[in-house]
Amino acid sequence: MSQYDTTLDLSVSNTSHAQVLSLVPAGSDVLDVGCATGYLAEALTARGCTVSGVEYDPEAAEKARPHLQHLVVGDLSTMDVAAEFGDRTYDVLVFADVLEHVADPADVLRRLLTLLRPGGSVVMSIPNVAHGSLRLALLQGRWQYTEVGLLDRTHIRFFTRRSVLELLAETGLAAADLRTTFRDPLDADVEIDAAALPPGVVDWVRAQEDATTFQFVLRAVRDDADAALSRAVAERESLRSQVATLRDTAERARAERDAAVASLREVQGTLGWRLLRVPRSLYGKVRGGAR
DSSP: OOTTOOOOOTTOOSSHHHHHHHTSOTTOEEEEETOTTSHHHHHHHHTTOEEEEEESOHHHHHHHGGGOSSEEESOTTTOOHHHHHTTOOEEEEEEESOGGGSSOHHHHHHHHGGGEEEEEEEEEEEEBTTOHHHHHHHHTTOOOOBSSSTTBTTOOOOBOHHHHHHHHHHTTEEEEEEEEEEOOTTSSSOOOOGGGSOTTHHHHHHTSTTSSEEEEEEEEEEOOHHHHHHHHHHHHHHHHHHHHHHHHHHHHHHHHHHHHHHHHHHHHTSHHHHHHHHHHHHHHHHHHHHO
16 A cells, blocks of 8 residues: 555645645646545545546556546656647646655646646645754754655655745746645654753744744746736726726716706895895894894
8 A cells, every 4th residue: 555545634624635625626627746546636526626647656546546537657757748648738736745756846847837727726735844843853963764744755855935935936836825734843753852952942943934834735826927917907907997987986976066056056046045035134133132
């Protein structure tokens, strides 16, 4: 069985899988890159998505096959995307805990981005090498690989918040939604002898930026300058239209006010109005005398 096979508990939101699923719109055509045994594909299918997959491990791929419309078994680093996928394209590309396992994440992203439809998005989860547990472990000279987790022995690339954003920029993407999962530095399955650390060190590390961030989970879109310019122009024109509407409304209100004033002056200029002014004047004097 694949070491990455798992059972999803979607009632727990503080997991990368739950966050990834929440960033994929229901009913999307999805390519699950590194689909393992298909546990994520199964959950996506239950949300009305049509899912294809890429997997390196043939045994895991066969377990995933029932949940996939199209399956490619191969190495992401050397794959001929055009030959494997032809004219297939997708609304969403999912890289759930994948890019840290490849030597050149930017190259993998660029090649697979050819499969992304216009307006599509890339959803990914990536472990945070700046998590407090690793900072504390390094203070004690520890860097012990494990089967899974932050120091999974098959991780060959490591990311911080800054390097994740740099990876996006390098591949022509921009983060539209960036979330995190969290875990306390002393609760991350990393070997630490907390009792041997100087007083206050653990609390100091906990207070540092991203020290409790276990994974980054994000949705990215193409950073298209032309599209951004078009959106800016459209927003400007919309504001102009709103201003014009407000101006027209103000001018109509002004015209109605002027018409009302003119009408009142016409009434005040009539004989009846002038005759009423005398009794009103006398009535005012009588009331004044009564006081």
